[in-house]
Amino acid sequence: MRTLLSGAVALAFVASSAGTRAADFDHHLKVTIDTAVFGYYAAETPPVLTIKSGERVKIDTVSLSGIPDDPETFYREQGISTDNAAIQDIIALKSEAKKRNLTLRGPLTGPIAVEGAEPGDTLEVRVLSLKFRANYGINSTRPGGTGPLSDLVPRPWQQVYRIDPARHRAIFSPTIEMPLQPHLGQMGVAPPAEMGRLRSGPPTMVHGGNFDLREITVGSSLYLPVSVKGGIFTTGDPHALQGNGEVTGFTIECNIEGILQFIVHKATGLKVPRIETPTHYIAIGIHDELDGAMRAATLEAQAFLKEKEGMDFFTSYSFLSMGADFCVTRALKPGQMIHVMIPKSHFLAHKNTYWYRPPSPGIAALATP
Numbered sequence: 001m002r003t004l005l006s007g008a009v010a011l012a013f014v015a016s017s018a019g020t021r022a023a024d025f026d027h028h029l030k031v032t033i034d035t036a037v038f039g040y041y042a043a044e045t046p047p048v049l050t051i052k053s054g055e056r057v058k059i060d061t062v063s064l065s066g067i068p069d070d071p072e073t074f075y076r077e078q079g080i081s082t083d084n085a086a087i088q089d090i091i092a093l094k095s096e097a098k099k100r101n102l103t104l105r106g107p108l109t110g111p112i113a114v115e116g117a118e119p120g121d122t123l124e125v126r127v128l129s130l131k132f133r134a135n136y137g138i139n140s141t142r143p144g145g146t147g148p149l150s151d152l153v154p155r156p157w158q159q160v161y162r163i164d165p166a167r168h169r170a171i172f173s174p175t176i177e178m179p180l181q182p183h184l185g186q187m188g189v190a191p192p193a194e195m196g197r198l199r200s201g202p203p204t205m206v207h208g209g210n211f212d213l214r215e216i217t218v219g220s221s222l223y224l225p226v227s228v229k230g231g232i233f234t235t236g237d238p239h240a241l242q243g244n245g246e247v248t249g250f251t252i253e254c255n256i257e258g259i260l261q262f263i264v265h266k267a268t269g270l271k272v273p274r275i276e277t278p279t280h281y282i283a284i285g286i287h288d289e290l291d292g293a294m295r296a297a298t299l300e301a302q303a304f305l306k307e308k309e310g311m312d313f314f315t316s317y318s319f320l321s322m323g324a325d326f327c328v329t330r331a332l333k334p335g336q337m338i339h340v341m342i343p344k345s346h347f348l349a350h351k352n353t354y355w356y357r358p359p360s361p362g363i364a365a366l367a368t369p
Helices: 008-012 071-078 085-100 290-309 313-323
Strands: 027-029 036-038 049-051 056-060 107-114 122-132 136-141 157-164 169-173 176-179 183-188 208-210 221-225 233-239 256-265 274-276 280-287 325-330 336-343
Touching: 027 049, 027 107, 056 085, 056 107, 071 085, 107 256, 122 183, 183 221, 233 256, 280 290, 290 313, 290 325, 290 336, 313 336
Parallel strands: 027 056, 049 107
Antiparallel strands: 036 107, 056 256, 107 233, 122 221, 122 256, 136 157, 157 169, 169 176, 183 208, 183 233, 221 274, 274 280, 280 336, 325 336
């Protein structure tokens, strides 16, 4: 069995000040009013790009968080040059939305359909490269928001922060800097058709979506259960960095170019998204209350340990109490989330195996990169 980080992912897992070294790609999907979905995931959304399993797509993403309807004035007042591809994308989106009388909410680039992906399959999304498209980001909060202190927030507030990719730092203040942790907060597939449109604010354990999980970065794989033909994948909500919890409801929302590789694994029967990094397996739990999210995450981590090691209830419960870390990913309602960090180093004989073993010999990825 090949290891997860062999081939293209291992070669691409090279950190640099701009996020990662550039990786090769087969398609380039730009973000426009016609190549983005605004605020929802749905089976009915037609793909703007169809690819083969194993292909790599360079995807442009932008954040409209904190950007007013007159973006050029905003950037001028902030001293940010508009001679930048991402900012030109934002200006074009705002202009075209005004012409079409559209409300723009959380642009997700896509959807992308992957040939051969059918319900019951798993879509693996490998993060090969992440690169900042502009050297600023915005953090904000508002009354009545989703964070734990939203009832105490007296007025809308936001702050523009400078990003320094060359030094891999976000400039919080003259005396405080934070290391950059680029990731795409939104990565999901279409839910089953009978669920209709799911708004993109909260994630679910069916389609993924707004994970806000910084570990889904270069060198990691996200595994998503396929519910409709082609998968119908979209991504966006680019983040420069994030603290677990994301308590204001936002982090440093920015603009990122990502190169993602899509691989179909046949007939896995995966029901809940899972994540694999070079060093950890990650299980998740999502619920509108943290207690419920904690319970769901524990059950999902136990299910993984049963699949991987054949552990029974008590053995897996003991393992998780001793050797796993439970982290609050999102302290936001709805869709609070816990993720479980399970170190690969615990498994002496299986350090770099997949999450999933093929159900029978000869059934694995449609394309092996």
